[in-house]
Amino acid sequence: MGTAAELNEMILSASSVVFFGGAGVSVPSGIPDFRSSTGLYNRQFRYPAETMLSHSFFVHHTEEFYDFYRSCMLYPDARPNAAHLKLAELEKAGKLSAVVTQNIDGLHQAAGSRNVIELHGSVMRNYCTDCGKPYPLSYILETEGVPKCEDCGGVIKPDVVLYEEPLDGDTISNAIYEISHCDLLIVGGTSLSVYPAASFINYLPRSAKLAIVNLSATGADSSADLVIKQGIDSVFSEIQI
Ligand code: CNA
Numbered sequence: 001m002g003t004a005a006e007l008n009e010m011i012l013s014a015s016s017v018v019f020f021g022g023a024g025v026s027v028p029s030g031i032p033d034f035r036s037s038t039g040l041y042n043r044q045f046r047y048p049a050e051t052m053l054s055h056s057f058f059v060h061h062t063e064e065f066y067d068f069y070r071s072c073m074l075y076p077d078a079r080p081n082a083a084h085l086k087l088a089e090l091e092k093a094g095k096l097s098a099v100v101t102q103n104i105d106g107l108h109q110a111a112g113s114r115n116v117i118e119l120h121g122s123v124m125r126n127y128c129t130d131c132g133k134p135y136p137l138s139y140i141l142e143t144e145g146v147p148k149c150e151d152c153g154g155v156i157k158p159d160v161v162l163y164e165e166p167l168d169g170d171t172i173s174n175a176i177y178e179i180s181h182c183d184l185l186i187v188g189g190t191s192l193s194v195y196p197a198a199s200f201i202n203y204l205p206r207s208a209k210l211a212i213v214n215l216s217a218t219g220a221d222s223s224a225d226l227v228i229k230q231g232i233d234s235v236f237s238e239i240q241i
Pocket residue numbers: 021022023024025026027028031032033034035036039102103104105120188189190191192193194213214215216230231232233
């Protein structure tokens with residue numbers, strides 16, 4: 001099994017690193033992932049979590065969507081952990097060109113990362129589905145039931161990609177551009193089971209290296225140059241540049 005020291009060597013030898021991450025990155029910050037034993041998909045709700053996070057559920061059961069969303073998807077007190085902070089440091093040092101994330105929690109930006117490509121949107125942004133007026137996360141937290149637009153009364157929707165919804169085209173292009181121009185891709189805290197996001201790592205050039213930091217096995221382990229099955233925060237806290 002790979003070690004943080006080996007990852008450190010790979011980072012030092014690389015000239016352009018991209019990080020591709022998922023919910024596991026924020027688990028040490030206290031935000032549950034989906035597919036771990038403690039994840040949301042293993043908890044009992046009236047409807048399956050995947051159903052409640054679908055576009056049709058948002059449209060037809062908006063009140064229940066917001067019950068689930070406020071209680072299980074919003075963590076306003078969560079703070080960046082060692083992984084978020086080290087990635088921001090690597091970018092500042094000119095080593096890392098982008099963080100491509102499936103996360104919606106805004107913790108990479110809170111840690112200081114600038115080029116964050118959010119494949120699935122962000123809970124920080126919300127908008128009126130009728131007039132488009134933007135609303136901050138605080139508006140969702142301060143209101144009860146279905147949040148409505150102050151100007152037109154329209155239903156407000158989080159700028160989060162729900163199941164059945166397409167990913168934004170420019171965001172896909174940016175992610176693919178960054179991955180296809182790096183010489184080291186670090187994949188971390190993701191089961192690589194949500195598509196199309198997981199397929200973007202296939203744009204990594206053949207000459208580039210692939211490192212995976214994930215507690216459980218992923219479908220890309222066999223093609224990786226390094227696989228570390230440890231907590232992502234402890235691995236990144238050992239990286240020194
Ligand atoms: P997932 O399918 O739940 O997989 C998470 C992976 O992280 C699993 O393979 C775990 O083994 C691994 N993992 C958990 N804890 C750690 C840790 N401390 N160190 C290393 N690895 C760990 O989540 P994915 O991101 O792969 O799936 C994509 C979904 C999850 C996206 O659509 C996200 O929007 C969604 N999601 C995001 C958040 C968030 O923004 N923080 C939280 C929950 C779900």
